[in-house]
Amino acid sequence: MPLDWIYGLIGGIMIGGAASAYLLLNGKIMGASGLLGGVLDGSHAGASRRDALFFLAGLIDVPFVWHLLRGAPETQLTTNVFVLILAGLCVGFGATYGSGCTSGHGVCGISRLSPRGIVATLFYLSAGAMTVLVARHGLGVI
Amino acid sequence: MRSMVSFLVGGLFGMGLLVSGMTDTTKVQGWRDVFGAWDPTLAFVLGGAVLPMAIAWRIAARRDAAYLGASFPAKPDPKITPQLAIGSSLFGVGWGLSGLCPGPAMASLGFGGWPSLVFFIAMACAMIAQPHVTRSLQRAG
Numbered sequence: 001m002p003l004d005w006i007y008g009l010i011g012g013i014m015i016g017g018a019a020s021a022y023l024l025l026n027g028k029i030m031g032a033s034g035l036l037g038g039v040l041d042g043s044h045a046g047a048s049r050r051d052a053l054f055f056l057a058g059l060i061d062v063p064f065v066w067h068l069l070r071g072a073p074e075t076q077l078t079t080n081v082f083v084l085i086l087a088g089l090c091v092g093f094g095a096t097y098g099s100g101c102t103s104g105h106g107v108c109g110i111s112r113l114s115p116r117g118i119v120a121t122l123f124y125l126s127a128g129a130m131t132v133l134v135a136r137h138g139l140g141v142i
Numbered sequence: 143m144r145s146m147v148s149f150l151v152g153g154l155f156g157m158g159l160l161v162s163g164m165t166d167t168t169k170v171q172g173w174r175d176v177f178g179a180w181d182p183t184l185a186f187v188l189g190g191a192v193l194p195m196a197i198a199w200r201i202a203a204r205r206d207a208a209y210l211g212a213s214f215p216a217k218p219d220p221k222i223t224p225q226l227a228i229g230s231s232l233f234g235v236g237w238g239l240s241g242l243c244p245g246p247a248m249a250s251l252g253f254g255g256w257p258s259l260v261f262f263i264a265m266a267c268a269m270i271a272q273p274h275v276t277r278s279l280q281r282a283g
Contacts, residue, residue, distance in 0.1 A: 004163060008183040011162020012190020018155040019191065020198035025147045027208030029215050030155065032245035037269045047212070051148040056248065058152025063160050064252025072253040073160050076168040076241070079257050083239055088247075088264025090236025095244055096272040098229020102243045103155070105230070106188060111195035119222050120230040125174070127234030132174040135239055142171065142239060 019107050026051055031104025032059070033095035078142060094124075144210055156249040162187040165250045167241025174238050 019030040028051060035052040038044035044052050067073065078084060095101040098120055100109065105124075109117015135142045163169040163183055172181030207213050237243045242250070242261055250258050 004169070004181075004183045005186045008162045008186035009190040011158045011160070011164070012187040013194060014154055014158030014161060015187070016191035016194035016198075018151045018158060020194045021147065021154070022151045023195075023198050023202055023208070023214070025209050026144055026151075027210075027212035027214050030151065032155075032243070032248065033269070036244060036248065036266070040266055040270050041273065047144060050145055054145040054148035055152035055155075058149040058154075059156040059245070059248050060152075060251050062153030063156040063165075063249045066157065066160065067253035073250075074166045074168075075250050075254045075258065076166055077250070077254055077257040077261070078167070078240065081260060084257055084260045085264045087236040087240035087242070088261040089268040090232050090239065091243060091247070091261075092236075092265035092268025093272050093275070094229045094231070094233030094236060096229070096269045097276065098226050098231075098233055100230075101233060101245070102237075103245050107191045107195055110188075111192045112199040114218065115220050116218060116222060116226055120226055123227050123230035124234030124237060127231040128174040128238035129176050131235045131238030132171050133177050136171070136175065137178060 015103070016107060016111075019103065019111075022055075023108075029104060029108050030055075031100050031108060033092075033101040034099070034104055037096045080141070083141060098124075144212075147210070155245065158191075159246045159249045162190075164243075165246040165254075170241040170243075170246075171238065 022028050022030040028048070035055055039049065039052050039056065091101075100117070100120060102124075105117040105120035110121060132142070159165050164187060169181055169183055172179060173184035175181070202214050205214075233243075240261060244265065247258070247262055247265060251262055
């Protein structure tokens with residue numbers, strides 16, 4: 001268990017390091033839903049769009065290459081199609097409607113003590129805990 | 143150079159998600175499972191990520207522009223809106239149900255098989271539809 005915490009801390013520092021480099025070098029906020037959403041709805045233009053496309057390429061390709069070399073990491077994702085689609089719709093709709101997800105509101109927002117980032121994080125964490133309680137211990141679907 | 147940085151940042155972010163366990167949905171759900179077998183790993187992930195970023199914001203505050211010349215993002219409107227609370231809650235429900243948020247959803251696309259793809263497509267469709275749905279709801283309301 002404590003080994004997992006150490007990996008968590010190391011991975012976290014890598015995530016924060018990536019967000020720091022994006023801010024200090026490119027002047028951009030590393031928010032996964034914002035970068036993907038902007039590419040999908042075409043609201044990014046010029047350099048922003050190029051930044052987002054290269055970011056997404058790195059995010060998908062580097063773990064893909066890693067899994068070819070070292071084997072696939074555990075994902076344990078459910079195979080219940082109904083749950084997958086419902087969850088995907090909630091995440092996509094909620095993250096764009098609420099203007100951010102874990103990386104944008106959580107990592108980039110909390111670290112600059114943004115009230116919006118902190119409030120958003122409290123809401124998604126408590127909604128998530130409630131969902132796990134109901135879906136796992138109540139309904140038993142996950 | 144900017145594009146190169148973007149690619150490397152995306153790659154480092156993706157590997158950080160893998161190393162930390164954010165792509166392992168049982169760990170993510172375990173963190174939310176405060177009434178069951180609580181797994182605190184993700185608190186370490188968030189803490190580890192916030193630390194370097196807090197330093198980065200300090201450095202940014204003392205500079206006029208980013209190192210490659212672009213200007214820094216403007217400080218966002220601090221207003222807490224119902225939209226922020228509703229959107230974030232809905233996102234939390236989806237994250238709790240699946241154990242995936244947008245970053246890990248993309249990082250695991252390359253090795254997560256069809257469930258990853260199904261989740262990603264549903265998420266992408268909702269992202270595209272959201273502004274349109276919101277607008278028609280506002281018109282109807």
